[in-house]
Amino acid sequence: MNELLFEIGTEEIPAGYIQPALAFMEQACAARFSELGLESGPIHTVGTPRRLTLCVEDLQSRQPDRRVEHIGPSKKAGFDADGNPTKAAMGFARSRGVAVEDLQVVETPKGPYLMAVEHVQGRETIELLPEILEGLIRSMVFPKSMRWANTSLAFARPIQWLLALYDGQVVEFEVEDTVSGNTTRGHRFMAPESFVVTGFAQYQERLQEHSVLVDPQKRRRQVISEVKQAVAGRTSEGEPVLHEGLVDTVTNLVEIPWGVCGSFDEKFLELPDEALITSMREHQKYFPVQDRNGCLMPLFVAVNNTRIEDRDLAVAGHERVLRARLEDGLFFFNEDKKTPLARRIDALEGIIFQQKLGSMKEKSARIARLAGMLARELAPDLEEDAVRAAWLCKADLLTEMVGEFPSLQGVMGREYALLDGEKPEVALAIHEHYLPLRAGGELPTTLLGAIVGIADRIDTLTGCFAIGEKPTGNTDPFGLRRQALGLLHIISGLNISLSLKAIVGYALKGYGELLGHEPDEKIVDEVLRFIRLRFTNDLVASGTRSEVVEAATSVGFDDVVDCLARIRALDGIRSQEEFTVLAGSFKRIRNIIKDNTETAVDPDMFVEEAEKELYQVLQEVQEAVGPLLEKREYKASLRAMLRMKEPVDRFFDQVMVMAEDPAVRQNRLNLLTALGQLVLQVGDISKMHVEG
Known part of the structure; x- marks a missing residue:
């Protein structure tokens, strides 16, 4: 069967390390086999906190000559x-x-x-595997590694055993005094003994007999099942809140899951839902329980790594630990309520945003200024609320709850603002200005939240570029790439039409004397180029053709919504044969006119019928397209422009642009320039022409 089975047995590896390690094992092995000319069938990986396992089917028995x-x-x-x-x-x-x-x-x-x-000359695979497998171990990288005893190897956790079989035969090698063999170990507490393994299928079966579900997907399904059963055994009115990230974490914290449902005092339901859930999830890895209306119940589910013999004792232990956490949370919440957000603003002076860019209070003032400017442009009736939300949006950083749970920033700001009597719209904007938290994350639902979020991100991007703190290579200490993507997703997601250049310029002036130099227009251009690059990369990664994005952005990127509309129009028409030919002709036009910007055409100077015809069609298209462009109906505009395809072809067949008479030559160049400027209002379609 030529099956390779390789298991690295360890002390408990952190949950977040396991899936990346398994992915690395699969990719690294495939690359190494390819390098050595070894063919193989599918590669599988499985793992638990105590083992990282690789199985390769049909691995070629001998390296070819x-x-x-x-x-x-x-x-x-x-x-x-x-x-x-x-x-x-x-x-x-x-x-x-x-x-x-x-x-x-x-x-x-x-x-x-x-x-x-x-x-x-090719070598036997069994001879190559010791070096391959040892190299795999030594090349694995983890967020944090450790060394133990007198070993030189750095690994996530100490290696306890190695299982290595090829075609049922032990692959003999040694790593830091640990010798490979044909045995593995069961659950640390429930079945710790070693046992012999003969192949991957038998390996999985015997591990399950020894209380280990080695397949992460199977273990994940069992985690969900255990959580649901635990709730069902306690109440028929509730259901667990199955947060995907928490399910993944718990899956990689246990080798076999056992769920128990506990309760807590109803007084803790006074806490905001997010605070209560975060307290359970982040510290204890417990699942909350909600009723059929989506309201939290005073119940939770804990998942254990061992079979529960005395459930009451286990539940009591979990309840005692959680009670202490929730008491802390409730104390923090009650203490925070004593000081309104508005009274915390001055204390933001003590939190540094960036050494050269001032305090969080100064940042709040700049965000308020920017938010006011945006509101005046987009929705003047929101200006007062936008400024108020911007002033308050960072105040919850000084609360005890956010200090304990940083992920609740914005959430607690919303809750405290409501308790302080702020408008609900202002409170929601405080929360939503942080959205989206990640790529593809939830966007603000209100224009007010979007305005404050845009102002916050523009301020950060502009300030960091102004002091030279730009992302380089893999380093991005201020998360500017993420900030730019969030900005773009807010603008496109809520269809907000605005001038990026204007708001970046306004933001730069808002730093005043803090920068130590006069605002420089080059900084504005740098910020816009950076945002444009993120825009391009994001669209291309999502499947839009790069030449279409380049055609649109190269002629204008100031208004993201407008640019997206032009991209959609260009992408929708690019496959039409007439457009492909017109794009080729337009590329020729761009090469001919070069730096000419004159568009004044004198019809009396035309000599050839083809240039007269092109001028006539151009005038008709300009008249038809003008209103469409004003309404941003770019698809219809491009369809109208296709009328110029045949007249342009005849023009190039019958007219010598570079005539000997300078006046005739300039007139023809002006005609082509006028045509070019019309098309460029949608995009530089010459960039979409592919040479045959």
């Missing part, structure tokens, strides 16, 4: 004027184990070079 070509020095460097080999040629031949007379001369893009052909 290979012909490897090695390029050496150039022919000029390898042979002298008389054709005798130089030291360079002899050294190259010797390094490759061939005679110098066996060297070949091959043509490369750089000219003739020497080549040595090496015939490599």
Whole structure:
């Protein structure tokens, strides 16, 4: 069967490390097999907190013989004027184990070079596997690794055993005094003994017999089942809140799940739902329970890693731990309510936003200024509420609840604002200005929340670029890429038409003397280029063709909503044959007119019928397209422009643009420039032309 089974047995690995480690094992093995010329069937990975396991089906039993070509020095460097080999040629031949007379001369893009052909005899797979598997262990990277005893190996947790079988035979190797074998271990407490393994199917069956569900998907389903059963055993009125992230975490905290349902004092329901859920989920990994109306009940579910013999005792232990957490949360909540958000604003002076960009109080003032400007442009009746929400949006950073649970920033701001008597719209905007929290996350539901969120992100982007704190390579300490994507998703998701250049310029002026220099228009351009790059990458990653995005953004990106409308129009028409031909002609037009910007055309100077016809059609299209462009009906505009395809073809067939008469030549250039400027109001379609 030629099956490879490899298990790394360890101490308990953190839950968040397991899936990335399994993905690495699969990818690294596939790459290594390909490098060695070994073919294989499907590669599977499974794992628990105590094991990372790889299974490869139908792994080729022997490496094929290979012909490897090695390029050496150039022919000029390898042979002298008389054709005798130089030291360079002899050294190259010797390094490759061939005679110098066996060297070949091959043509490369750089000219003739020497080549040595090496015939490599394939090795048995069982001989290659020790090096492959040890290399896999040593190359694995974790967010945090550790060394133990006197070992030099860094790994997530100490390695306790190694299982390595190929075609039922032990792959013999050793890593830091741990020798591979044919045994694995069951559940640490419920079935700790070792047992012999013969293959992957038997491995999974025997582990289940020893209280280990090694398949993460199967274990995940069992976690959900246990949680639901635990609630059903306690009440028929409730159901668990199955947060996907928590289910994933719990799945990788246990080798086999056992759920129990406990309760807590109803007084804790006074806490906001998010605070109560976060307290259970983040610290204790407990699942909340809600009734049929979606209201939280004073119940929770804990998932254990061992079978529960005395459920009452287990439940009491979980309840005692959770009670302490909830008492803290309720105390923080009650203390926070004593100080309204508005009275916390001055204290924001003590929180530094960025050393060169001032305090959070100064940032709040800038956000308020920007939010007011945006509201005046988008919805003047919201200006007062936008400024109020912006002033208050960071005040909850000083609360005890946010200090304990940073993920509740904005959420607690909303709750405290409501308790303070602020308008519900203002309270909701305080929460929503943080949205989206991640790519693809929930967007603000209100324009007020969107305005404050846009102002916050623009302020951060502009300030960081102004002081030179730009993302480089893999470093982005202020999360500016995420900030830009969030900004774009808010604008596009809520269809908010605004001038990015205007608001970035306004934001830059808002920093005043804090920057130590006058506002520089180059900074505005840099911020816009950065946002545009995020916009382009995001669209291309989601499936939009890059040339379509480039065609639209290259002629204008100031208004994201407008740019998206032009992209959709261009993408919808690009497959039409007439458009493909027009795009090719437009590319020719762009090359001919170059830097000409004049569009004044004198019909009396036309000589050829083709140029008269093109001018006539251009005037008709301009008249038809003008109102469509004003309404941003770009699809209809492009369809109207397709009328110019045949007149343009005839123009190029029958008219010499670069006529000897300078006046005639300029008139024809102006005609083409006018045509080009019409098309450029939608996009530079020359970028969508593909040479045949």
